[in-house]
Amino acid sequence: MRRFYFIFLILPVFGQQLTFNRVLQPIVEKRLRSYTQKNKDRMPALRQIFEDVGCKDESLSEQKVKGVKAPNLICTQKGATDSVILVGAHFDLIERGYGVVDNWTGASLLPSLFESLANAQRKHTFVFVAFTGEELGLLGSKSYVKKMGKELSSIKAMVNIDTLGLADTKVWTSYADKNLLQQLYKIADALHLPIVGVNVERVGSTDSESFREKKIPSIALHSVTSETLKILHSPQDTIEAVKLDEYYQSYRLIAAYLAFLDQALE
Ligand SMILES: [Zn+2]
Numbered sequence: 001m002r003r004f005y006f007i008f009l010i011l012p013v014f015g016q017q018l019t020f021n022r023v024l025q026p027i028v029e030k031r032l033r034s035y036t037q038k039n040k041d042r043m044p045a046l047r048q049i050f051e052d053v054g055c056k057d058e059s060l061s062e063q064k065v066k067g068v069k070a071p072n073l074i075c076t077q078k079g080a081t082d083s084v085i086l087v088g089a090h091f092d093l094i095e096r097g098y099g100v101v102d103n104w105t106g107a108s109l110l111p112s113l114f115e116s117l118a119n120a121q122r123k124h125t126f127v128f129v130a131f132t133g134e135e136l137g138l139l140g141s142k143s144y145v146k147k148m149g150k151e152l153s154s155i156k157a158m159v160n161i162d163t164l165g166l167a168d169t170k171v172w173t174s175y176a177d178k179n180l181l182q183q184l185y186k187i188a189d190a191l192h193l194p195i196v197g198v199n200v201e202r203v204g205s206t207d208s209e210s211f212r213e214k215k216i217p218s219i220a221l222h223s224v225t226s227e228t229l230k231i232l233h234s235p236q237d238t239i240e241a242v243k244l245d246e247y248y249q250s251y252r253l254i255a256a257y258l259a260f261l262d263q264a265l266e
Contacts, residue, residue: 003023004116005022020119043132073129074129075110081123086211087110087160089129092133101237109254138205138210152214157180158212159180159208159261163232164242168194169223169250171196174199177218195253221254
């Protein structure tokens with residue numbers, strides 16, 4: 001079965017050429033529907049999807065994290081340089097609900113984003129990190145940052161995805177790196193896809209904060225509004241809460257954004 005088609009875009013204003021694969025909507029949704037309700041089953045389920053899209057063997061590794069059973073799962077796509085664009089999403093959940101929105105929408109999208117960028121040699125090395133223990137206090141991302149040590153400066157951008165599909169794509173503007181934010185608005189505008197700023201510092205945190213604290217340019221994408229906030233960490237966090245067309249739109253935006261960032265960043 002066909003999994004994606006090839007996109008070649010010439011952005012009108014900037015004259016840049018972007019190429020990437022667009023994974024088909026039924027495939028993106030199938031990966032979303034592969035959620036499991038138990039924390040312990042989530043990393044293996046995600047690992048399977050990564051392997052299915054070709055991220056395996058030495059490209060796929062697990063990183064132990066103190067204080068939580070499941071490890072971080074790391075998929076590396078080597079680029080022409082060692083400068084890194086890191087794409088992160090946590091896979092753990094609060095077991096009161098199903099943790100589909102928060103955050104299987106993000107975690108299960110990582111393999112599709114890998115697949116989107118895999119059609120061409122990229123300037124940057126893309127590192128897709130599925131974080132463990134986010135709900136326990138950003139344990140996976142804090143541990144990742146600590147283990148990177150001095151190498152942390154190779155990360156030119158950290159794009160975090162947490163909780164998509166409740167609405168159109170939102171971005172946490174107040175804590176976003178200004179340049180990353182500007183590039184996001186540019187590509188959304190060029191593709192006529194919606195992006196709206198919704199700040200969430202009063203209601204929670206997410207893994208990009210572990211990087212921002214260390215002065216790594218970071219940006220957090222989500223879909224939360226004050227009306228839908230109550231779904232998170234509740235029994236209402238189910239597949240039914242996901243607006244599938246909005247979710248797919250977010251995927252389309254993020255895939256193009258990553259290809260765009262690869263060209264726009266040093
Ligand atoms: Zn979350």
